[in-house]
Amino acid sequence: MNDEKWSPRELVHRDYRSHPPAYTPGYKTSVLRSPRNALISLQNSLSEITGPVFGARELSPKDNDLILNYAKEGLPIGERIIVHGYVRDGYGRPVKNALVEVWQANAGGRYRHKKDQYLAPIDPNFGGCGRMLTDENGYYAFRTIKPGPYPWRNQVSDWRPAHIHFSLSGDSFGQRLITQMYFEGDPLIKQCPIVRTLGDDDAVRTLIAELDMSAAVPLDCLAYRFDLVLRGHRATLFENRTQGAAS
Numbered sequence: 001m002n003d004e005k006w007s008p009r010e011l012v013h014r015d016y017r018s019h020p021p022a023y024t025p026g027y028k029t030s031v032l033r034s035p036r037n038a039l040i041s042l043q044n045s046l047s048e049i050t051g052p053v054f055g056a057r058e059l060s061p062k063d064n065d066l067i068l069n070y071a072k073e074g075l076p077i078g079e080r081i082i083v084h085g086y087v088r089d090g091y092g093r094p095v096k097n098a099l100v101e102v103w104q105a106n107a108g109g110r111y112r113h114k115k116d117q118y119l120a121p122i123d124p125n126f127g128g129c130g131r132m133l134t135d136e137n138g139y140y141a142f143r144t145i146k147p148g149p150y151p152w153r154n155q156v157s158d159w160r161p162a163h164i165h166f167s168l169s170g171d172s173f174g175q176r177l178i179t180q181m182y183f184e185g186d187p188l189i190k191q192c193p194i195v196r197t198l199g200d201d202d203a204v205r206t207l208i209a210e211l212d213m214s215a216a217v218p219l220d221c222l223a224y225r226f227d228l229v230l231r232g233h234r235a236t237l238f239e240n241r242t243q244g245a246a247s
Contacts, residue, residue, distance in 0.1 A: 009233040010044045011174045012090060020197035027193045028154050048174035049233075054099045054133060063131045066102075066144035070127030076145050077123055078107025080221035083181070083209065084141035087134050087168060089232035094138030095175070098230070101131040101167040102142065109150030109162075118150050143221070146183070154193055161188035161195070168228060175230040182208045183224060 022034035062069040067076060083102075087095045105111045105128065108120030112128050126145060134140045147162045161182050168177045182189050189195055189208065198204050206229075215223035 010049060011172065011231045011233055013041055014231065018200070018203055020199065024193075024197040027197055030197070044174055049172045051173065052099075052169055053171075054097060054169070056133060059131060059133065064140075064142040066104075066126070066128065066130045066142065068143075069130060071125045074125050076106065076126035078126075078145035078148075080143065081146045082141060082143055082215055082217070082221055082223040083164065083226055084139070084212075084215055084223065085209075085225050085227040087138045087140060087170075087228050087230060089170070089175075089230050091232040093232065094134070094136070095170045095230055096134055096136050096138055097171070098134045098138070098140075098175075099131060099169040100134065100140045100142075101129075101169075102144070102164050103129045104144065104164045105147040105150060107145050107148050109148035109160075120148070120150070149186075149188055158193060159188055159191070161186045161192050166228065168230060170230045172233075177228065177230055179228070180207060181224075181226050184208055184210050 016039065022030060024030045024034075060069075067080060070076075087098050087100065089095055103111075105116075106120070106123040106126045108123070110116055110118050110120040110122055112122060112126070123145075128147075130142050130144065132140050132142055144164070147164060149159050149162050151157075151159050163180045163182050166177070166179050166181060168179075169175070170177075182195070189204070195204055195207070209224035209226035212223045212225040215225070217223075
């Protein structure tokens with residue numbers, strides 16, 4: 001069967017049983033931001049299952065190289081790494097042409113943001129932002145500087161583990177995912193109040209990138225493998241056809 005015949009197609013509903021509770025007092029920000037009532041699951045609207053569409057012409061050659069894309073008078077300071085992996089849907093199918101956006105702190109744990117007042121210095125040659133498109137197999141890769149941990153105002157002695165933020169846009173708005181990637185072996189992961197909201201070791205492991213020596217560059221940089229899963233499209237619609245979709 002040609003999948004294109006059924007496009008646009010609804011996305012499967014999220015399984016909220018694997019999500020952390022919205023209200024977790026140990027993570028202080030959730031106290032004010034969490035909803036007080038149960039979430040309501042609605043049928044996908046046409047605007048959720050169509051677009052956005054991204055093309056390579058919208059990206060610059062260095063967008064996926066955070067080591068070079070902000071360098072001005074030299075290279076950024078810190079451990080050079082490669083992060084790579086595959087973006088697939090819930091059925092294991094590759095998500096091609098998905099826009100992968102990343103942002104992070106520098107090697108000292110400082111973001112290039114006016115509200116970041118951590119005492120670590122700003123690196124003048126590191127912007128901390130990048131983006132790329134997945135290929136036909138859902139594969140992505142980028143170079144960067146390994147971010148440093150930093151303290152945050154949750155409890156007095158709380159520190160965030162080293163992490164990279166990810167924003168993914170699949171082939172429809174309903175697949176949008178914002179998450180964070182941690183690094184294998186970091187002792188701060190188990191102590192992080194945000195990570196601990198999950199309460200499930202298997203779920204936590206999906207957020208941890210594994211060291212991948214097969215993708216490392218000798219005498220240059222280590223590599224980490226981080227695969228991501230987006231919501232999948234239903235294979236057929238039949239009597240559950242989305243309102244407004246073609247017959």
